[in-house]
Amino acid sequence: MGSSLLFTGAEWSYDALARAYETIEPIALGELGLEIYPNQIEIITAEQMLDAYASIGLPLMYNHWSFGKQFAYNELLYRKGARGLAYEIVINAVPCVSYIMEDNSMAMQTLVMAHAAFGHNHFFRNNHLFRQWTDAEAILDYLEFAKSYIARCEERYGSRAVERLLDAAHALMDQGVNRYHRKRRGGIRWVEERERARLRYEEESYNDLWQRTVPQGAPHSQAERGGVRQERAALDLPEENILYFLEKNAPKLESWQREILRIVRQLAQYFYPQKQTKVMNEGCATYVHYRIMNRLHETGRLSDGGFMEFLHSHTAVIFQPDFDDPRYSGINPYTLGFEMMRDIQRICEEPTEEDREWFPDIAGSGATMEVLRDAWAQYRDESFVLQFLSPALIRKLKLFALSTEEDDTHYLVNAIHNERGYQKIRKNLARSYDIALQEPDIQVVEANLSGDRTLVLHHQVYEGRRLEDEDAAMVLRHVARLWGYPVTLVEIDAVSGATWRRHHSSYPDD
Amino acid sequence: MRVIDRRQNPQGKSLANRQRFVRRVKRQVAEAVRQASAERSIRDLADGEQIAIPSDSLREPRFRHDGKTGRQQGVLPGNKEYKEGDRIPRPSGGNGSAGREGSPDGEGEDSFGFVLSREEFLDIFLEDLELPDLMKKSVTRSEQMSFQRAGYATSGTPSNVNLLRTMRNSLSRRIALHRPRTQEMRALEERIQLLEAEQPEDPELEELRAKLHQLRRRQKEIPFLDPIDVRFNRFEAVPRPITQAVMFCLMDVSGSMSEEMKDLAKRFFMLLYLFIQRRYRHVEIVFIRHTHHAEEVDEETFFYSRETGGTIVSTALEEMRRIIRERFPPADWNIYGAQASDGDNMTPDGPQVASILEQDLLPISQYFAYIEVSGGVGELLRTQSNLWQTYAPFAAAHRNFAARRVAKRGDIYPVFRELFTPEPQGS
Numbered sequence: 001m002g003s004s005l006l007f008t009g010a011e012w013s014y015d016a017l018a019r020a021y022e023t024i025e026p027i028a029l030g031e032l033g034l035e036i037y038p039n040q041i042e043i044i045t046a047e048q049m050l051d052a053y054a055s056i057g058l059p060l061m062y063n064h065w066s067f068g069k070q071f072a073y074n075e076l077l078y079r080k081g082a083r084g085l086a087y088e089i090v091i092n093a094v095p096c097v098s099y100i101m102e103d104n105s106m107a108m109q110t111l112v113m114a115h116a117a118f119g120h121n122h123f124f125r126n127n128h129l130f131r132q133w134t135d136a137e138a139i140l141d142y143l144e145f146a147k148s149y150i151a152r153c154e155e156r157y158g159s160r161a162v163e164r165l166l167d168a169a170h171a172l173m174d175q176g177v178n179r180y181h182r183k184r185r186g187g188i189r190w191v192e193e194r195e196r197a198r199l200r201y202e203e204e205s206y207n208d209l210w211q212r213t214v215p216q217g218a219p220h221s222q223a224e225r226g227g228v229r230q231e232r233a234a235l236d237l238p239e240e241n242i243l244y245f246l247e248k249n250a251p252k253l254e255s256w257q258r259e260i261l262r263i264v265r266q267l268a269q270y271f272y273p274q275k276q277t278k279v280m281n282e283g284c285a286t287y288v289h290y291r292i293m294n295r296l297h298e299t300g301r302l303s304d305g306g307f308m309e310f311l312h313s314h315t316a317v318i319f320q321p322d323f324d325d326p327r328y329s330g331i332n333p334y335t336l337g338f339e340m341m342r343d344i345q346r347i348c349e350e351p352t353e354e355d356r357e358w359f360p361d362i363a364g365s366g367a368t369m370e371v372l373r374d375a376w377a378q379y380r381d382e383s384f385v386l387q388f389l390s391p392a393l394i395r396k397l398k399l400f401a402l403s404t405e406e407d408d409t410h411y412l413v414n415a416i417h418n419e420r421g422y423q424k425i426r427k428n429l430a431r432s433y434d435i436a437l438q439e440p441d442i443q444v445v446e447a448n449l450s451g452d453r454t455l456v457l458h459h460q461v462y463e464g465r466r467l468e469d470e471d472a473a474m475v476l477r478h479v480a481r482l483w484g485y486p487v488t489l490v491e492i493d494a495v496s497g498a499t500w501r502r503h504h505s506s507y508p509d510d
Numbered sequence: 511m512r513v514i515d516r517r518q519n520p521q522g523k524s525l526a527n528r529q530r531f532v533r534r535v536k537r538q539v540a541e542a543v544r545q546a547s548a549e550r551s552i553r554d555l556a557d558g559e560q561i562a563i564p565s566d567s568l569r570e571p572r573f574r575h576d577g578k579t580g581r582q583q584g585v586l587p588g589n590k591e592y593k594e595g596d597r598i599p600r601p602s603g604g605n606g607s608a609g610r611e612g613s614p615d616g617e618g619e620d621s622f623g624f625v626l627s628r629e630e631f632l633d634i635f636l637e638d639l640e641l642p643d644l645m646k647k648s649v650t651r652s653e654q655m656s657f658q659r660a661g662y663a664t665s666g667t668p669s670n671v672n673l674l675r676t677m678r679n680s681l682s683r684r685i686a687l688h689r690p691r692t693q694e695m696r697a698l699e700e701r702i703q704l705l706e707a708e709q710p711e712d713p714e715l716e717e718l719r720a721k722l723h724q725l726r727r728r729q730k731e732i733p734f735l736d737p738i739d740v741r742f743n744r745f746e747a748v749p750r751p752i753t754q755a756v757m758f759c760l761m762d763v764s765g766s767m768s769e770e771m772k773d774l775a776k777r778f779f780m781l782l783y784l785f786i787q788r789r790y791r792h793v794e795i796v797f798i799r800h801t802h803h804a805e806e807v808d809e810e811t812f813f814y815s816r817e818t819g820g821t822i823v824s825t826a827l828e829e830m831r832r833i834i835r836e837r838f839p840p841a842d843w844n845i846y847g848a849q850a851s852d853g854d855n856m857t858p859d860g861p862q863v864a865s866i867l868e869q870d871l872l873p874i875s876q877y878f879a880y881i882e883v884s885g886g887v888g889e890l891l892r893t894q895s896n897l898w899q900t901y902a903p904f905a906a907a908h909r910n911f912a913a914r915r916v917a918k919r920g921d922i923y924p925v926f927r928e929l930f931t932p933e934p935q936g937s
Contacts (some may be wrong), residue, residue, distance in 0.1 A: 014513060021511045039511045048516065051523045068531025069568055071524045072624035079625070095512070102517055117511070163530065171571050322588025331587060400592055403583035410597040416589055429585040440573045459573075464580030467573055474571035 006301045012106040017041070020110045024118065027295050032288060033369050034122040037136065038095040041117060043102055050074055052089050052099060056271070059091060059099075060143045062150040062263075064166050087313070090116040092124040092274075094136045107306040111313065114292040119285030126377045127280070129273035139270060146263045153256050165257055168478035169243065169264035174439055176243030176268040198255055238443040242457070242479070243268070245444045251453065252484030261482070276435055279381040283337015286318065287372070290338070320397065331429075336397075340384070343393045344371055354391055381433035389429060391422045401428045406464055440467060442489075453485040460494040466501060467491060476505040532630055538563040539626070540634050562623040632788060657745040666742025675741035683739060689732040690725040698722050754792040755844035755876075757783060758833075760826045762851040763817045764801040771883040775850030776813055777922045778881050782848050785930065790844065796833055800826035802856075806833065823855045823897060824862040831870050840874040847871065847878040853895025860900045867901075872908055879929060880913040 006023055007016040021039075028034045044052070054071035055061030087104055091097040098116040100109055124130050135142075154162045169176075239245040246253070247261040274281065293310045296302040302310070320335040321327040344362070347355045348371055351363035362371050375384060394417045401415040401424055414428070415421030431437055446456035457479070459467055472489065480487040486506040492499055532539065542563050592598070626634075662675055698718060705715045759779045761772070787793045797812035798804055801819030804826040830847065838845060855863070872878060880901055904911045914925045 017513055018511070025511075040514065041511060042514045042516045044516045044519075045521075047521060048519070048523070054524045054527060063526045063530060065527065065530035065534045066570055067524060068527035068529070069622075071528060072531060073622070076624050099516075159530070163534075167570075174572055320587055322590075323586035324588065324590075328588075331585070397587045398589040399585050399587055400589040401583065401585050402598070403581060404600060405581055406579055409600050411600055413592045413594055413596040413598065414583070416592060416594055418594070421594060425585055428583060432584060438575075440575055442573055461580070465575045465582075466579040468576040471569075471571040471574060474569070475573050478571075 004300050005303055006110070006296070007106045007306075008303065010105040010107070012104065012109045016106055017109060017113075020106075021113055021117070023296065023301055024110070024114055024292055027292050028114070028118040028122075028288065031295065032118075032291060033373060034118055034288070035125055036096065036118060036121040037093075037125050039117045039121065040095040040097045041113065042097060042099050044099050045102055046078075049089070049099065049101055050078065058143060059097065059140070060147050062147045062166075063154075064170075065163065066170065088112040088116045090120045091139075092120075092130060092134060092136050092270075093139050096121040096124060096136075105309065107302070107309040108313065110296070110302070110306070111289055111293060111310050114289035115285045118292065119288035120281065122288065123277070123281050123284045123376055126373070127273070127277060127380075128378060129276060129380055133273050134270050142266065146267075149263065150260060153260065157256065162260070164481070165260055166264070168482050169261050171475045171478045172243050172246075173264060173268040175442055176241060176265040177272045178241050178244070178269065179272075179436060202255065235447055235449075237447070238445045238458070240441070240443045241265070242442065242444055246479070246482045249447065250483050251449075253482065257482075273380075276380045276382070276433075279333040279337040279340075279433065280376065280379060280384050281337075282334045283341050284372075284376050286314075286334050286338040287341040290314065290342075322398075336385075339393055339397065340388055340390075341372060343390050344368065344375070344388060346392075347390065352392070358390060359388075382430045382435075385433060386426060386430035389426045391417075394422055394425055399425050399429065401425050437462070440465075441494075453483075455479070455483045455485065455487045457487065457489040459489060459491040461491050461500050462494050464493075464500075467503075469503075472503050473505065476503050480505040532626075535563055535567055536634065538567055543626075543631065543634050564622075568622050632784065655747040658748050660744050660746035662741045663744040664738075664741065666744065670742045670745075672741045672743050676735070676739050679739035679741065680735050683736060684732065684734070687732050688728075689734075690729050695722065695725055695729070698725070754794070754842065755786055755790040755846060756794045756796060756834075756838045757786055757846045757848065758796045758798060758830050759812065760798045760800070760830065760847065760849040760851075761812065762801070762821055762823070762826075762854070763799045763812075763815075764821045764854070765816075765818055766821070766852050766854050767883075771850075771852055772813060774883045774916055774919065774922065775881060777919065778850060778916065778926065779848055781922065781926050782846070782879070785926075786846055794838075796830075798826050798829050798833075800829070804829040820856060821851075821854045822859050823851065824859050824866060827863060827866040827871060831866060834874065845875045847875050848881070849879070850881045850883055851897055852884065853882045853897045855896040855900070857896060860896065863897075863900050864904075867904065867911075872904070872911060875910060877910045877912075880911075881925070882913065882915045884915065884917050 006020050007013075021041075029036070050071060052059070053074050054067045056067075061067065087101060087108055089099045091099075096117065098112065098120075100112045100116075104112065124136060130136070150162060150166075235245075235249055243261055243265040247258045247265065250258075253261070293302065293307070293314075297304075297307040318332065318335045318338050320332045321329075345368045347359050347363050348365050348368040351359075356363045365371070375388065379387065398417055400413060400417065401421070402411045403414050404411045415424035417425070441460040441462070443458050443460075444455065445458050446454075448454050448456070467489075476487055476489055486504065489503040490499055491501045491503075662672060699722065702715065702718050702722065705712050705718070709715075761767070761775055763772075783793070783795060795809075797807050797809055799807055799812050799817070800821075800823070801817045802822045802825065803819070806829065807815075826849070834840065834845065867878070880897075882895065882898055898913065898915075901911075901913045905913045912929050914929065916922055916925055
């Protein structure tokens with residue numbers, strides 16, 4: 001038996017990595033039926049891992065102080081020993097890049113490959129959100145372009161100016177995504193060429209005489225242009241993507257500034273699917289590595305010692321502290337995702353009466369992998385929970401739902417893990433993964449271009465949840481800085497239409 | 511699958527981000543550093559320091575819901591005893607467990623802590639301080655020379671031949687002059703051998719032989735390496751700046767100096783040491799303590815042992831002069847003096863102190879600082895001390911001499927800054 005082991009001892013080697021990969025591959029592609037991008041595995045040091053953390057996990061990133069802050073923060077925690085580093089980081093690109101750390105043992109490297117190079121990779125390639133919203137083929141090229149473009153801007157316009165612009169753009173990142181439609185799947189590659197062409201054209205066609213002597217044309221009065229309604233139509237208002245709106249319409253921005261806004265917006269869009277699929281993505285990777293590692297152990301390719309090591313880190317990853325535990329910091333997406341997927345397997349293979357009632361389509365079908373692959377491709381966290389969270393799992397995790405009103409001094413327990421509570425808990429949990437509900441709904445509604453150019457934003461207030469004042473004021477200053485004219489934000493109740501509150505910033509005057 | 515080893519990639523990819531970060535918080539960091547310097551021992555300060563700065567300036571605002579407003583709801587794991595309809599008191603202070611919002615990176619605290627490297631720390635700590643503009647003098651006076659690379663020359667010693675340049679010249683000359691290549695000739699020779707063996711009568715043979723002969727001649731005429739190809743590394747002698755400094759710490763240890771006063775003095779010495787150390791590659795420190803006689807001691811003795819006796823300051827200056835003569839020729843060393851005392855001196859010693867300082871020490875020293883430490887209450891009422899009266903005229907007459915009074919810890923850093931802040935031009 002010993003000779004069939006993939007490796008012995010803790011040290012990893014390139015040979016062992018290749019052997020492990022070749023053994024995992026048929027399990028993942030055959031038994032689990034995964035479909036993946038080509039893999040690229042990169043070995044890095046702890047310090048490089050910290051670097052990668054700092055730049056939101058991307059291999060290359062433009063420079064900004066906030067990444068330095070992240071680095072300082074993580075470094076401090078790491079040096080103190082308060083926090084270990086992730087074993088891997090994986091990038092949604094073609095080829096799919098997985099970073100693994102040099103200090104991992106060989107058992108860990110095997111786990112990491114199963115987790116990242118197959119689990120995450122399959123998810124990136126198949127989930128509809130990633131397919132629809134991100135361009136895995138081009139992301140690395142685009143980052144390269146973004147980094148060098150911003151570096152050139154720093155040289156040309158000064159790092160202060162670029163920093164201020166990036167500060168403002170970062171503040172609006174959450175409002176920089178298209179949520180419901182994608183105008184054009186234009187691919188990202190041509191952006192660079194377009195920008196070059198734009199600059200070249202400006203430089204070639206610049207004519208001082210023309211600029212100074214030809215009258216600019218009398219401004220049209222509002223009446224002439226048909227009033228607010230027409231203006232709103234022209235600007236395509238209301239617009240929820242504030243960064244996009246500013247990039248296209250802010251009167252005072254120069255073209256390099258617009259391009260930088262665009263870069264930040266593209267990044268926000270790139271990360272948007274990840275925000276919506278944290279539970280599923282991690283669940284998928286964890287489920288896949290669990291199946292693969294078990295199979296390796298069963299077939300005698302992984303020693304008992306290696307398997308124990310795997311179980312040790314696996315249980316650490318899916319550990320879910322109770323709500324009253326000091327370590328509690330929300331529901332662990334690894335736990336929820338993994339448990340739900342295991343639960344689906346149970347329902348497909350050994351269903352109870354209850355399961356048959358709740359999941360008539362899949363209970364007892366035996367087609368675990370078909371169901372899972374379909375879920376991984378078609379769902380996001382919110383819909384996944386809504387569809388697949390079973391009473392059995394609610395009981396296992398002892399989930400309960402709370403709510404409270406603004407002026408209430410108590411929480412009310414709405415539902416617990418019993419017959420009457422299942423549906424409610426399921427619905428509430430799903431809700432908490434719905435980004436559209438969790439993030440403030442803010443839109444540009446009016447620009448008043450022919451008047452004083454005050455930009456008006458509306459925040460739709462649901463259930464009385466208003467914006468945090470201080471942050472709102474700061475972000476608003478950033479908006480005003482980009483827009484170049486005063487900005488007003490009105491918080492309007494989504495149901496009654498009443499105004500809760502107004503924020504105003506007339507930067508740079510205030 | 512491809513495996514790529516990235517470990518050899520350039521490290522410190524986020525250095526540029528770190529610099530931007532430190533630059534952004536510079537003002538707050540400088541404030542924190544200043545506070546730290548008043549509270550902690552200087553030696554600890556010098557090794558990278560963990561500091562905490564208010565997180566306001568680092569805030570990355572986003573539009574987000576205020577967790578205190580509106581209806582909050584959530585689902586939590588691990589229910590133990592609650593039943594539907596139970597009411598759980600909400601912790602005061604707003605953010606309860608349900609609907610917890612917090613800031614995304616989990617640092618909603620008031621301050622943000624991180625570690626400054628030693629370099630960064632000293633950069634900020636000693637920012638825009640300058641040593642008095644005296645280094646240049648000693649540089650020009652320096653007699654030591656060092657050699658620096660300075661391009662290429664057509665003559666030189668064989669050990670300085672620059673192979674790369676030489677071979678490049680040789681290659682281009684050979685190409686330009688069509689020097690026959692060895693391969694070409696070898697091919698020709700082989701052809702001739704072949705013909706000789708198989709068809710000795712072939713007329714082509716003669717032709718080939720003639721060609722070979724010509725090529726051989728040509729190869730001889732155009733040498734592989736010609737003297738005109740050869741290039742040498744050229745070196746230039748430049749005066750070597752003096753990169754070593756010696757710092758003399760002089761202190762009165764007679765009974766009138768309290769521990770507290772010594773502590774003040776120590777802080778000043780340490781600051782000066784740090785500062786000088788950043789400007790010179792090699793710094794020596796000499797500790798001289800004195801009562802009515804002076805001696806050179808080690809650091810421990812200098813700061814912590816007590817002596818009894820009167821106070822004669824000139825003995826310390828004499829000791830310093832002696833040590834300079836013996837061990838630190840002014841031509842090779844930048845000399846700094848720092849003296850701390852409570853100001854007591856035997857009255858008849860004044861002229862002696864003045865004369866040693868003026869004639870022997872100041873002309874060869876880069877800088878000489880005198881710190882008068884005084885302890886606590888009633889010191890404001892004190893009249894000018896003996897030593898202060900002696901030194902006062904020097905401060906006006908010599909730019910490399912300064913005297914300051916220090917009464918409490920907090921004074922040290924400001925006084926230090928004051929001493930080393932470059933004067934505006936023309937003053």
